[in-house]
Amino acid sequence: MTTKLISSLQNPFIRQLVQLKDKSRERKKTGLFLIEGVREISLAVKGNYELETILFYPELFTEEQLNSLTTKHLNTIEITKEIYEKLAYRDTTEGILAVAKSKPHTINNLKLSKENPLILVAEAPEKPGNIGAILRTADAANVDAVIIANPKSDLYNPNIIRSSVGCVFTNSIAMGTTAEIITFLKAKNINIYCAALQASVNYHMQDFTKPTAIIVGTEATGLSNNWLENATQNIVIPMQGDIDSMNVSVAAGILIFEAKRQRNFL
Known part of the structure; x- marks a missing residue:
């Protein structure tokens, strides 16, 4: 050397x-x-x-x-x-x-290795620290892919690399517009579960054992109407305090690990 x-x-x-x-x-x-x-x-x-x-x-x-x-x-x-x-x-x-x-991360380059995938989608996350935390959660749960819709941050932002402790390199990650991602998920017959307050049911009452994408939005604005109109079901985490939302990476962790529990952590 x-x-x-x-x-x-x-x-x-x-x-x-x-x-x-x-x-x-x-x-x-x-x-x-x-x-x-x-x-x-x-x-x-x-x-x-x-x-x-x-x-x-x-x-x-x-x-x-x-x-x-x-x-x-x-x-x-x-x-x-x-x-x-x-x-x-x-x-x-x-x-x-x-x-x-860097690598290409277009939705068209995403290859799913399982017939029954579990996917985490985050729409328009702005804070690099939140993106890093989401990637750490995805790694811990060994999800099949993380998809970022309408990305606001560069994936190779030093803060994303730092806050993900390197999980940005080992997760299967794709990015695209909301419309592109919805088309991708529907073409593969993947159920779309949107974390939202409107017309929602408690998250633990849903069956996540089939091909599943869990969609989370920002704390400030939630998910865009395009997601809500194309959801298999809107889901909500019951809140018992005075506020009606939580950090997006925390919410993603709760929802993803419920799906993993139902799948017996396979």
Whole structure:
């Protein structure tokens, strides 16, 4: 493994990486993004992401550790503390970053491996932290796919990677418009259960053992009418306090794990 040293923040490559970290437009234009941390990089490798470059700060992450992280021949760069702090997103640091190639996530690229899938759909989630939490829930439940309708955030936003603790790389994820996703689900005869207050029944009274998509919206606006008009059934989590909604990732967890309970966690 050949390693070179970059010590200047003005280095053109480093300046490009700062843009990748900070700007969704740059990530989309180049098809590249930054990954920070051992666990996240390991999950990206597990998820068959192609890594282009590894950067490490040797006082926090040694070449010996680097050799154990991946067996592939990669371009590796030693960087200074100043550069590492400029590129790192997190306060708790491990001294390693990777430049990776993004994947296409169109709904047409989504392949379902099971005849009886369980899918989680989130419409227009805005906060990267909520998206990351939803992806962690999906990973914990081992759902067959996560679909994001009308996405507001770039999937490779550093906060999504951080808050998902790398689950963004191992979940099967697709994105599209609400109309495209409804067409996809109906073509595959997947039941659509929408978390909504209107014309709804308690979630635990439904049968989620058949092909199922559970749809959640934002706390502020809920789901669009297109979902409600095409639902197999609207479902609700009974609320016993003074408010009528909860965090979208919490609601998704309750609904998905009820489906898993009915399926005996298979």
